[in-house]
Amino acid sequence: MTSTASITAGLLVIGDEILSGRTRDVNIGATAEFCTDLGIELREVRVVSDETDEIVEAVNALRARYTYIFTTGGIGPTHDDITADAIAKAFGVALPINAQARAMLETRWKERGIEVNEARLRMARIPEGADLIVNSVSAAPGFRIGNVHVMAGVPLIMRAMLEAIAPTLQTGKKVLSVTVKAAVGEGTVGGPLGELQLQYPDVKMGSYPQMGVNKVMTELVLRSSDEALLHEAAGKVREMVAAAHKKAGIAPPDGN
Amino acid sequence: MTSTASITAGLLVIGDEILSGRTRDVNIGATAEFCTDLGIELREVRVVSDETDEIVEAVNALRARYTYIFTTGGIGPTHDDITADAIAKAFGVALPINAQARAMLETRWKERGIEVNEARLRMARIPEGADLIVNSVSAAPGFRIGNVHVMAGVPLIMRAMLEAIAPTLQTGKKVLSVTVKAAVGEGTVGGPLGELQLQYPDVKMGSYPQMGVNKVMTELVLRSSDEALLHEAAGKVREMVAAAHKKAGIAPPDGN
Numbered sequence: 001m002t003s004t005a006s007i008t009a010g011l012l013v014i015g016d017e018i019l020s021g022r023t024r025d026v027n028i029g030a031t032a033e034f035c036t037d038l039g040i041e042l043r044e045v046r047v048v049s050d051e052t053d054e055i056v057e058a059v060n061a062l063r064a065r066y067t068y069i070f071t072t073g074g075i076g077p078t079h080d081d082i083t084a085d086a087i088a089k090a091f092g093v094a095l096p097i098n099a100q101a102r103a104m105l106e107t108r109w110k111e112r113g114i115e116v117n118e119a120r121l122r123m124a125r126i127p128e129g130a131d132l133i134v135n136s137v138s139a140a141p142g143f144r145i146g147n148v149h150v151m152a153g154v155p156l157i158m159r160a161m162l163e164a165i166a167p168t169l170q171t172g173k174k175v176l177s178v179t180v181k182a183a184v185g186e187g188t189v190g191g192p193l194g195e196l197q198l199q200y201p202d203v204k205m206g207s208y209p210q211m212g213v214n215k216v217m218t219e220l221v222l223r224s225s226d227e228a229l230l231h232e233a234a235g236k237v238r239e240m241v242a243a244a245h246k247k248a249g250i251a252p253p254d255g256n
Numbered sequence: 257m258t259s260t261a262s263i264t265a266g267l268l269v270i271g272d273e274i275l276s277g278r279t280r281d282v283n284i285g286a287t288a289e290f291c292t293d294l295g296i297e298l299r300e301v302r303v304v305s306d307e308t309d310e311i312v313e314a315v316n317a318l319r320a321r322y323t324y325i326f327t328t329g330g331i332g333p334t335h336d337d338i339t340a341d342a343i344a345k346a347f348g349v350a351l352p353i354n355a356q357a358r359a360m361l362e363t364r365w366k367e368r369g370i371e372v373n374e375a376r377l378r379m380a381r382i383p384e385g386a387d388l389i390v391n392s393v394s395a396a397p398g399f400r401i402g403n404v405h406v407m408a409g410v411p412l413i414m415r416a417m418l419e420a421i422a423p424t425l426q427t428g429k430k431v432l433s434v435t436v437k438a439a440v441g442e443g444t445v446g447g448p449l450g451e452l453q454l455q456y457p458d459v460k461m462g463s464y465p466q467m468g469v470n471k472v473m474t475e476l477v478l479r480s481s482d483e484a485l486l487h488e489a490a491g492k493v494r495e496m497v498a499a500a501h502k503k504a505g506i507a508p509p510d511g512n
Contacts, residue, residue, distance in 0.1 A: 013301075016460070016462055016479075017462060017464060017477070018284070018288065018301075019288055019297075019298045019299065019300075019301070020288060020292050020298070020431075020433075020479070021285055021288030021289035021290075021291070021292050021298075022433075022477065023464070024285045025281075025284060025285065028274070028281060028284075028303065029277055029280045029281070032274065032275055032276060032277030033277035034277075035277070036276050036277050041275075042275045042276070042277075043275065043304075043305060043310075044275075044302065044303065044304055044305075044310070045269075045274075045275070045301075045302065045303035046300065046301065046302050046303075047284065047300065047301035047302075048299075048300055049299060049300075050462070054299075054300070076442050076446075076463065076465060077442050077443040077446040078442055078445070078446040078449055078450065078462075078463035079446070079449060079450035079453050079461070079463075080453075080461065080462050080463060081463075114441070114443065114444075117443065117444075117446075117447055118447055119442075119443050119444075119445075119446025119447040119450065120443035120446070122446070123443075154465060175276075177276075177278075185370070186332050186333050186334055186375075187333040187370065187373065187375050187376035187379075188370075188373075188375075189334070189375075190332075190333040190334040190335070190373075190375025190376070190378070191373055191374055191375040193334055193335060194334065194335035194375065197335050197336075204272070205335070205336065206272055206273060206306070206334075206336050207332065207334035207335075207336060207337075208273060208279070209332060209410060221273070221278065223272075223276070
């Protein structure tokens with residue numbers, strides 16, 4: 001599916017281990033890239049602890065605001081895996097054992113000689129009315145209910161689930177970007193860049209200082225879904241940067 | 257300063273570059289470790305775009321809820337650096353050029369032969385009533401207003417600013433952790449771990465599956481500020497894991 005309207009998303013990362021610093025999150029970056037590649041605008045990320053009320057509040061705030069919500073974490077078999085419970089509560093629906101999920105899990109367990117127990121069956125509990133997100137790595141499915149996509153926290157499984165849902169998502173007009181490198185500091189290009197931003201309101205211009213990396217000191221990143229306008233604005237930014245280099249008496253960096 | 261009460265924190269990461277996937281955030285993990293080391297409980301993280309209203313809303317939501325708020329990003333000299341504006345708006349105060357900040361910046365610029373211009377002077381705009389956060393790396397200060405600490409997005413500077421504010425923060429009772437490694441899956445230990453969690457409500461037990469890492473398959477992490485209770489609970493978890501290994505006929509992993 002494609003659309004020209006703006007498609008937006010919010011990401012909810014669930015897990016004490018991220019907030020304690022024990023685990024370094026990599027799902028934010030992966031989801032951000034996934035969204036950008038599909039022309040979906042990731043507008044907000046929240047990280048909350050393994051507390052039902054925190055998850056319910058965040059899910060309800062985000063799902064009212066964006067086209068899609070992605071969650072990651074808390075769908076395993078242990079007592080601290082409470083995401084399914086929280087999502088069912090947020091939607092006001094029951095959380096029964098799902099026959100399809102149970103069958104998928106039992107098939108995998110049988111193959112591997114793993115016993116069925118109550119903890120493992122927690123992973124087959126799916127909110128009423130949800131569709132399963134089946135993935136190639138783990139037999140434990142995620143699920144979609146309304147605009148909320150509930151996925152695993154283990155990065156490998158999370159990425160497989162994102163791939164699984166990609167064909168079902170509406171995609172927006174892809175945002176293109178051009179980077180112009182400057183061998184002068186942000187403070188030098190800041191004024192003229194601000195003026196160019198006013199001239200090109202539909203091209204979002206960002207400035208990112210680099211610390212001690214070769215002689216490039218600032219990267220100016222232009223983003224727009226209008227390719228012609230983007231290249232016109234990038235030409236103006238390049239001229240501005242060239243003038244700043246000339247004034248400072250320095251050679252421009254490679255790659256412009 | 258120290259206190260036995262629970263000291264909490266929220267982190268607000270500001271920047272389109274994180275949400276687009278262009279830049280991988282490292283400040284969340286660094287802030288999480290910083291908080292844990294000080295006995296401050298990081299309860300929530302939000303990532304928002306470079307939009308004034310988004311920043312104002314998130315800052316106001318977080319500062320009402322937690323002891324401390326940390327923000328990172330958006331305090332440089334370019335038009336997309338709007339954090340100071342947003343914080344001034346959130347607190348309903350003016351944003352004048354701060355004489356101390358200006359003097360610090362001008363001293364650095366003079367040393368390096370950098371001209372003073374309007375873009376650079378943006379970095380001296382500090383909300384009325386705020387204290388500066390001076391750091392060892394950059395001459396551009398962060399600032400503290402109320403319980404909100406506004407810091408740079410560049411990780412090296414962010415870390416220097418965290419070090420600078422550390423002595424000013426109230427710290428809680430440090431949370432200690434013990435990790436017990438199991439050579440069986442989460443589904444095997446999930447049931448008994450849940451029962452132990454009920455027996456030890458003041459020891460938070462988490463279970464983290466490992467994918468294909470040697471023969472350790474699950475890490476059980478116990479966290480508590482009560483050291484004696486933590487070790488008592490850890491002993492019970494070790495016994496439970498040993499029983500699971502015995503039942504499965506496998507040798508326990510190293511490190512328990």
